[in-house]
Amino acid sequence: MEELARESISLMARSASHADPPRLGSFGAVFIMLKSALGAGLLNFPWAFQKAGGVTSAVSVELVSLVFLISGLVILAYSSSVSRQKTYQDVVKEVCGGAVGQLCEVCFCFNLFMICVAFLVVVQDQLEKLSISLYETVTGSSEGEMPYHWYSDQRFALFIMCLFIILPLSIPKEIGIQKYTSVSSWASMFSVVPTICFGFQCHEACIAIYSSMENQNLFHWVIISVVSMIFCLLIYTLTGVYGFMTFGRAVASDILMSYPGNDVVMIISRLLFGISIITIYPIILLLGRSVILNLMLRIQRHRRGIVTQLFESRCRVVLTVIWITITLLIAMFVPDMGEVISVIGGISAFFIFIFPGAVLFRVTCHERVIPFPDGSYSLVWRMNSGHGTRRKVATPQHSNNTVASDPETLTEIQGMFSKIRTYVKPSDGEWCVPDPNATLSHCAEEHRGLQALKASLNEVKNQLSDKNVHVWHQHTNSTNRAGKVIGAVRSASNAEICTQAWCKFYEILGTFDLLPEEALQNGELNTVHLCEAPGAFITALNHYIKTSETTRYCDWSWAANTLNPYHEANGGSTTIFDDRLVANTLPWWFFGSDNTGNIMTQKHLLELQAFVANMRRVDVVTADGSFDCQEKPDEQEALVASLHYCEVTAALLLLSPGGSFVLKMFTLYEHSSICLLYLLACCFHSVSVFKPATSKSGNSEVYVVCLNYDGKETARPLLSKLIRNYGPRLADREALFPNSLVPESFVKQHEEVCSYFHTLQLETITENLRLSEEMSSGQRQRLDGIRDGTAQEYLRRFQVTFLPRSRWVSRNTVSPACCSASSGRPLGQKKQTGSFNERRELQTLSWRERLKSGCHAAWVQTHCTEASGTGCVLEGPLAGCREASWYVIVGAALPAVRNSAFCDGGLLNHLNEALLDAAADWTHAPPCASCHAVSAASILSDVAGLCTFAGDGNRKHRRCLVFGGRSVWDAGESQLGDLVLTFPPEPSAPPRGCSALHDGEPRYQQHLLGCVALALQTLSSGDALLLPVFSAFTRVTAGVVLCLHACFRSVTFRCPSPCGIVGTVLVCAGFCPEAAARLRPVLTDVHNCVGQLLREEEDSGQDLPSGHHTQVLQFVPMEELLTGGLTEFLRTMNYEIIQQELHLLMQS
Secondary structure: OHHHHHHHHHHHHOOHHHOOOOOEOHHHHHHHHHHHHOOOHHHHHHHHHHHHOOHHHHHHHHHHHHHHHHHHHHHHHHHHHHHOOOOHHHHHHHHHOHHHHHHHHHHHHHHHHHHHHHHHHHHHHHHHHHHHHHHHHHHOOOHHHOOOOHHHOHHHHHHHHHHHHHHHHHOOOOOHHHOOOOOOOOOOHHHHHHHHOOOOOOHHHHHHHHHOEOOOOHHHHHHHHHHHHHHHHHHHHHHHHHHHHHHHHHOOOOHHHHOOOOOHHHHHHHHHHHHHHHHHHHHHHHHHHHHHHHHHHHHHHHHHOOOOHHHHHHHHHHHHHHHHHHHHHHHHOOOOHHHHHHHHHHHHHHHHHHHHHHHHHHHHHHEEEEEOOOOOEEEEEEOOOOOOEEEEEOOOOOOOHHHHOOHHHHHHHHHHOOOEEEEOOOOOOOOOOOOHHHOOOEOOOOOHHHHHHHHHHHHHHHHHOOOOHHHHHHHHHHHOOOOOHHHHHHHHHOOOOOOHHHHHHHHHHHHOOOOOHHHHHHOEEEEEEEOOOOOHHHHHHHHHHHHOOOOOOOEEEEEEEOOOOOOOOOOOOOOOOOOOOHHHOHHHEEOOOOOOOOOOOHHHHHHHHHHOOOOOOOOEEEEOOOOOOOOOHHHHHHHOHHHHHHHHHHHHHHOOOOOEEEEEEOOOOOHHHHHHHHHHHHHEEEEEEEOOOOOOOOOOOEEEEEEEEOOHHHHHHHHHHHHHOOOOOOOOOOEOOOHHHOOHHHHHHHHHHHHHHHHHHHHHHHHHHHHHHOOOHHHHHHHHHHHHHHHHHHHHHHOOOOOOHHHOOOOOOOOOOOEOOOOOOEOOOOOOOOOHHHHHHHOOOOHHHHHHOOOOHHHHOOOOOOOEOOOOOEEOOOOOOOHHHOOOEEEEOOOOOOOOOOOOHHHHHHHHHHHHHOOOOHHHOOOOOOOOOOOHHHHHHHHHHHHHHHOOOOOOOEEEEEOOOHHHHHHHHHHOOOEEEEOOOOOOOOOHHHHHHHHHOHHHHHHHHHHHHHHHHHOOOOOEEEEEEOOOOOHHHHHHHHHHHHHEEEEEEEEOOOOOOOOEEEEEEEEOHHHHHHHHHHHHHHHHHHHHHHHHHHHOOOOOOOOOOEEEEEOOOHHHHOOOOHHHHHHHHHHHHHHHHHHHHHHO
């Protein structure tokens, strides 16, 4: 009992980073199971036999219980293997959910508390017996003649012992003085619990034992469980039988109390037993206290942001005193040990019967077996309560196992994970940051050897120019050695945003000591991620932190930057529109004062420094930025050079001493790359160029991993100059350093690095070209074996484990804009088609020819046969609008609307190309004779029907506010019914020169907001509104539609508009004045803000409208715009508008 408890503390003190792989043998497992089960219940068994009525009945109950005990052990081991958790509490929480997991933790803590009570009761009983024995030995008198003195009372002795022995041993944070190394380091901190629990209870330790075994076959575990329980049965039965037969009905609940007090052997036994209990009590207290203390520290950290050492010390002392005081009071007034054991036994029922039963039910309900064609199988366990999806995949038995075991193949697989080259600093300090006066003042000079590598690489790449990009990608995916890693990781880990970027960064984390040791020791890690969208580096780091033993209790804070996917002016070649993480974690993302997110702006750099100022220190910076260079693949390095300079400058400014930096780069042949890497080598203790196995070996991508930053003081003068020259052309001007300032020793190492990765890339491209012409079955078989082996090696090498969805970064409460609500597929991604040469030729064609040759040709040329929008309805009024938390975002003005969260980016690009090229006035494009024209009469008839359906029934006549000329709607007067039409002025069209602005033109937005504000002010309950709009591409127009959704019982649209203006008509019916009263002040404020910005632009003498500097970009938070059915409504409406506009422009 004491040994196992001490072993737990020994393991708590060990660094988890040095954890050994499972190596516990069968005999060791049986022995530890016995140690876990044989606790305080052993002393109680003779009394239990007496309570059961005799030996026969007691043994019968034991045998029946043994079946359930063994079944529980098997269930728990099976659940551990499925959930891949290594402690009892983690298994219950993972399988049964957070609520049951919390109940398990409560039972665990209460169990420890009652065990402490049991300890004190045992000690008190032994003190009483020792006191009597000493009195009889010294005086020669009998127990009955012993006088009572308060100082000889066992309760007073117990109090003194708690005050002067147990309390001092319990207060320290760690109980190192009681620690020693155990020969079988197998369990976690919870393994101490079973050693002192009642009876056969070893279930809490069984999962830790099972996880530590070399052979984790379930049948093997059944044998271990049966053998262990039979041994326990024999020991308990013999103890119970002999104790009961010796003392009969007079046996005490603690068998030691039945023996005479003057027996010398028993006196020694009591002393040793008491010492054991006294030393083990603080360990049990530590385990129970840690559960409560961790909760208090998490609450304090959440409220205050930081936990001081003083706060932790005070809480620890107070908890220790309270724990000892309450257990002491209970122990003093408990009549005998039997009552305490009964309570512990009742709690044990949860761990032996209830929790295993719940786990079995959950697992059997959510697990099924899927066979593979090759005879292997996969256990698929699906969690439906927000814990994600787990697939535990058995190792496939492929027919080419002989290939996978080939030494040459194994060497190749290992080599996939060792593509690293590290710069070695000379010991004489030759590498140092150059004098800033000599920087950015000389022309760049080419390095002949590196330019030769560049030329040879481009020569081989030119052979790909005639390859169809789709066919080539399919081929290279099939030959990619790491092609199966993503699928294997997704199955094994339930990773959030499990992409290639996720796997690459997880590989970097597993290869380098990226997280500074100081941060891990302090339990506080702060990271900043530049050019991060879609956020896979963040989710990979979260997965690593939450599943690694060295970091799982670390308090992690992060901030990120990327080009804002919601800023309508950000183009598709530079912006990542995948907002799965962004949409759900917006407060952590920095987009700058102009809302673009452009990190290459000087003011944004300084604003980013202020944004992360609340972090005590910045430990890690990552930069994963790039541009779409597929149209100029031979100049990729030069195109991204300025971005890399800006990323490095930001990292050097933000990082704290000892921090780490990860930078994505490509080829390193240009002088700009040499200067940049030399600067990093001067500022960091270690700089390595790394090609992850999961990075396609045929591309130029590499990661520069920099460890142990010297601090800003090292490069402060140069850093100041870099900040002064910071911008999108930082690398396009003079060279950062002249050749004379870059030591020859560095250049030589750099040439070796470039040559190494150049060779790897050429070999891959050459092999892919060869295999694309012909691939034999033997080559295919060998490739498949390597792909399977690489996936298995990745999982083994980096210990990828499961993470429940509840521990993801995102809670997925907001539907991202990048995924269609109906199909779930990403929208707005640029899709490459044809070969490189074919795409270059396509750029020479007119927009009409490009559109006709594309995938949207048939859709654009389809004639409209009926009014669209009739089946797309927003049912209102929308509840839950948090207008009090709305805020106006003013940022960089839109020169054009290049993307939208509410429209497919490819379609919008087609429309913009057409509008910029069209000669006719697009706002009044001629109608198509073959298309069905939507009449005003039909729209008014629909409005009358909607008002009847959505009305309140108290008014005979209802008003319909129509923004449009009376002449357009005259034809529909016969359809009015009880409607009374009102015609205020409608929003004006934007000037011709800003056609690509669509609904983003500030004056149009001002009039649109004014119209809606007027409508909300003048309409009465049940009234209707007809509002023409050009489109709803911008966040401002989307916010306006959301306000209408909140104020009307029904919002739909009709396209095309009968007004002759390209766009659509919003049809709103069933006005609700209560909601409008709350939103009208908001819309009025936004309208005034837009007007004020326009007046300021006019007063400054700008040439409007193209001279806008700022404008209102948003007034409803994106989280609300993306919630509910609004996004799908706007997508459908914009889809119809774009089809209509392109159709008319194609006809003109």
